[in-house]
Amino acid sequence: MKKRVFSGIQPSGNLHIGNFLGALKNWVASQDQFDNVFCIVDLHAITVPQDPKILRQKIREVAGIYFAAGIDPKKSIVFVQSAVSAHAELAWILNCFTPMGWLGRMTQFKEKSGSQKENVSAGLFDYPALMAADILLYDTDEVPVGEDQKQHVEFTRDIAGRFNSIYGETFKLPKPVIPHSGARVMDLIEPAKKMSKSDDRTGHTLNLLSSKDEIRSAIMGATTDSLKQIVFDPKRAGIYNLLEIYEGVTGLSRTEIELKFAGIGYGEFKKELAEKVVEFLEAFQSQYQELVKDPQHIDSLLADGANQALVLAEKKLSEVKSKVGLG
Numbered sequence: 001m002k003k004r005v006f007s008g009i010q011p012s013g014n015l016h017i018g019n020f021l022g023a024l025k026n027w028v029a030s031q032d033q034f035d036n037v038f039c040i041v042d043l044h045a046i047t048v049p050q051d052p053k054i055l056r057q058k059i060r061e062v063a064g065i066y067f068a069a070g071i072d073p074k075k076s077i078v079f080v081q082s083a084v085s086a087h088a089e090l091a092w093i094l095n096c097f098t099p100m101g102w103l104g105r106m107t108q109f110k111e112k113s114g115s116q117k118e119n120v121s122a123g124l125f126d127y128p129a130l131m132a133a134d135i136l137l138y139d140t141d142e143v144p145v146g147e148d149q150k151q152h153v154e155f156t157r158d159i160a161g162r163f164n165s166i167y168g169e170t171f172k173l174p175k176p177v178i179p180h181s182g183a184r185v186m187d188l189i190e191p192a193k194k195m196s197k198s199d200d201r202t203g204h205t206l207n208l209l210s211s212k213d214e215i216r217s218a219i220m221g222a223t224t225d226s227l228k229q230i231v232f233d234p235k236r237a238g239i240y241n242l243l244e245i246y247e248g249v250t251g252l253s254r255t256e257i258e259l260k261f262a263g264i265g266y267g268e269f270k271k272e273l274a275e276k277v278v279e280f281l282e283a284f285q286s287q288y289q290e291l292v293k294d295p296q297h298i299d300s301l302l303a304d305g306a307n308q309a310l311v312l313a314e315k316k317l318s319e320v321k322s323k324v325g326l327g
C-alpha cells in the first residue's frame, strides 16, 4: 500500500515561484511514490473577498498550472474542493470539536486579519478547520506544504487526536512534509516577508505566468545588501532568498552554487539567475498555453478527479456521521 499524500493551493491571486518551490515541485517529484490527492481549494479562497468572474477563471488557471507543472491525472486525483461537498460537511462537524482558542492562535489568521479582527469573516478564522477536513477525509499520511502551512497541519493532527480520543480511532494523524529548500520563498523587495500571491505590487513576486521581461526586471530590482560575497547565509535575507531560488530552479548543490559565483558581483549573479528562471518558466509556460487551448478537456479532467475524490470522501464522512450520531 502506497502512503497517501494530500495538498492544495487556493485559486486566489497569481501563483508564484514560492508556490512552485514550496509545494508543486515536491508534489510532482514524489508522484510515483505516493497515492496522491491534489485539490484546488476554492472554499478556502472565499474566506477573503473574491470577484466571482475572476475566481471562476482562477480555478481553471490553477488546474492548468498543476497539469503544466507535471501533475499527471493518471497518477493523481486532481479536483476542485467545492465539487465534493463532504469537505464543507466535515468542516462543520470538526468546528463543533474545535476550541476557539486553538483557532485564535493561528499565525496565518493573525497576519491576514491584521488589526481588523472584528471585520474579517468567520470563514477566515475557521480556515484551519476546513483544511483539517480536507486532509482527514482522505486518510492522509503526508501533507507536502511550505513552511507557512506547517502550523495548520499540526492543528489538523490535534483536532484528529481530540476526535479519536472521544469516538475511537477514526482519523489518521497526518505529517507535514516541508522541503529542505524553497519552503519559504521571500518577497523580492521586502525579504523579511514571505512572497505572497495576494500581493500584486510590481517587482515583489516572481509569478509563474509572468513574461520574461517582468521576471528579468523583478530579479534585477531585488533587494540585496552591501556585502559582496555570494554565499548561503540565512542572516542575509535578500541574497539568501535569491540563492534558494537559484538552487530550486537549477537543482545544483549549495557548494556548487557558491563555487560558481565566488568573486562574481551581484549584478552578474542576478542576470544569470534571471536567465535560469526564464528558461525554467519557458518550458512550463509553453506546456500551460497548450493545455488552456482546450478548457473543456481541463474541465473533464477535474470532473473525473471529483468523482474519484467523492468515493473516498463520502466513505469517511459517513463513518464520522455515524460515530457522532447523525442521520
Ligand code: AQP
Pocket: 008, 009, 010, 011, 012, 013, 018, 019, 020, 021, 022, 023, 144, 145, 146, 147, 148, 149, 182, 183, 184, 185, 186, 194, 195, 196, 197, 198, 199
Ligand atoms: N512564499 C512561499 N514560499 C514557499 N511556499 C509557499 N507557499 C505559499 N507561499 C509560499 C505554499 O504554497 C502552497 C499554496 O499556498 P496557499 O494557496 O494555501 O496559500 P498561502 O499559503 O496563503 O499562499 P500565498 O501565496 O501567500 O497566498 P495568499 O497571498 O493568497 O495568502 C502551500 O503549500 C504554501 O505553503
